[in-house]
Amino acid sequence: MxxxxxxxxxxxxxxxxxxxxxxxxxxxxxxxxxxxxxxxxxxxxxxxxxxxxxxxxxxxxxxxxxxxxxxxxxxxxxxxxxxxxxxxxxxxxxxxxxxxxxxxxxxxxxxxxxxxxxxxxxxxxxxxxxxxxxxxxxxxxxxRLLTNWPSIPVEIAPIAMTSVLHALKRLGSIDPIVREGHIAKAGPLKTDQDFFIIDAPFKPLLTEADVAAGKQGNGKDGIWEVSALAHRIKLIQGVLDVGLFxxxxxxxxxxxxxxxxxxxxxxxxxxxxxxxxxxxxxxxxxxxxxxxxxx
Missing domain, CATH: 3.40.50.1360 (Rossmann fold)
Incomplete structure (x- = not known):
């Protein structure tokens, strides 16, 4: 030990x-x-x-x-x-x-x-x-992103939690979850905006170079190029922002x-x-x- x-x-x-x-x-x-x-x-x-x-x-x-x-x-x-x-x-x-x-x-x-x-x-x-x-x-x-880091943080309005979770799954996210606070019984973590964070796992994200080389990053089979996925997540009603820069x-x-x-x-x-x-x-x-x- x-x-x-x-x-x-x-x-x-x-x-x-x-x-x-x-x-x-x-x-x-x-x-x-x-x-x-x-x-x-x-x-x-x-x-x-x-x-x-x-x-x-x-x-x-x-x-x-x-x-x-x-x-x-x-x-x-x-x-x-x-x-x-x-x-x-x-x-x-x-x-x-x-x-x-x-x-x-x-x-x-x-x-x-x-x-x-x-x-x-x-x-x-x-x-x-x-x-x-x-x-x-x-x-x-x-x-590539999501090689070691497990998920994409998504900041959302609390009232939209369930609908955003469903939308992320439809985009190919693998078991997205609402991030808990340091004490589980206190409920979900709150951001400085009093919003929630959803941690959304996806398959490793493609780069622009990958797409230029012929790989498909449009979401088929859950495979996305970075910017394409960022833009799609941002369009979900209830999402404040997505942790893809x-x-x-x-x-x-x-x-x-x-x-x-x-x-x-x-x-x-x-x-x-x-x-x-x-x-x-x-x-x-x-x-x-x-x-x-x-x-």
């Missing part, structure tokens, strides 16, 4: 170290305390290290930080940074950058998010940011002349087991990217 406990502790230490190294590198390359005015801060355990790295860089007294939920706001305040509510943004104002984690990221930088139940606010902030930068550890790096990234949206951000990250940083950091961008989003040495 003692041996197993030691192994578990060592594995946890490796994971936390990987998160920290990824956060340091991402902040170093995408946070500019001299020019940035508004920065988005996502949710999850990895983001704690992002906030620490931002604090270490200094010069952030004039910067406002927009949280994606209660937990991220607490992290901002604890670090002595200044939070700013999302709905305080001026008309047409974009965040300089948004840092957030992910539950899984595929070859094309599509993400599954919502394991922490903040997916709606995370998507609000990402799509109001000039660039979304993803920070994660090596476990989240997979060729797909489509264009912020740079691509800007290149189209639109004044908005994108759901996908412009770059993703993965802390690896050996202490290195693997950076993947839209132009170099393959598993063979060369990791950067540890800091």
């Amino acid at each position: 003692a041996g197993k406990q030691k192994q578990a502790a060592e594995a946890l230490s490796t994971i936390e170290g990987a998160k920290k190294q990824a956060a340091i590198r991402a902040v170093e390359e995408h946070f500019d305390p001299a020019s940035h005015k508004i920065v988005g801060i996502g949710s999850g355990t990895t983001i704690i290290y992002v906030v620490e790295a931002i604090k270490e860089r200094g010069g952030s007294e004039h910067i406002r930080f927009v949280p994606t939920g209660f937990q991220s706001r607490q992290a901002i305040v604890k670090a002595g940074l200044t939070p700013m509510p999302f709905d305080s943004l001026a008309e047409g104002q974009l965040l300089d950058v948004c840092f957030d984690g992910a539950d899984e990221v595929d070859d094309e930088l599509n993400c599954i998010k919502g394991g922490g139940a903040c997916l709606f606010q995370e998507k609000l902030v990402a799509t109001k940011s000039k660039k979304f930068v993803c920070v994660a550890d090596y476990r989240k790096l997979q060729p 797909e489509g264009a990234n912020g740079f691509e949206v800007a290149a189209r002349g639109e004044h908005a951000g994108g759901q996908k990250p412009v770059a993703a940083y993965f802390g690896m087991e050996n202490g290195e950091v693997l950076k993947r961008t839209a132009k170099s989003s393959k598993l063979g990217d060369k990791p950067a040495p540890p800091q």
Whole structure:
């Protein structure tokens, strides 16, 4: 038993170290305390290290930080940074950058998010940011979504729970369930919007490259391409949002002349087991990217 406990502790230490190294590198390359005015801060355990790295860089007294939920706001305040509510943004104002984690990221930088139940606010902030930068550890790096992560989080109105469950099954979801709170007798988990989360398992999702190569991702036999499934789920009455971050990234949206951000990250940083950091961008989003040495 003692041996197993030691192994578990060592594995946890490796994971936390990987998160920290990824956060340091991402902040170093995408946070500019001299020019940035508004920065988005996502949710999850990895983001704690992002906030620490931002604090270490200094010069952030004039910067406002927009949280994606209660937990991220607490992290901002604890670090002595200044939070700013999302709905305080001026008309047409974009965040300089948004840092957030992910539950899984595929070859094309599509993400599954919502394991922490903040997916709606995370998507609000990402799509109001000039660039979304993803920070994660090596476990989240997979060729296709739903390889290791078991399900897609879907935020729904409580009154629509039964009808949405039925609709997800018709799309091919395998036993979708309403996420319970930490204490089962307290009932379903509530998001910051007082909505429920349905965790909907599907078969591994295809990428655009898979479809271009001739594979069918239109839902036949329960097989979907990422964006096709995201759009179909969003059309279900009662769904607030779906934890698939797909489509264009912020740079691509800007290149189209639109004044908005994108759901996908412009770059993703993965802390690896050996202490290195693997950076993947839209132009170099393959598993063979060369990791950067540890800091």
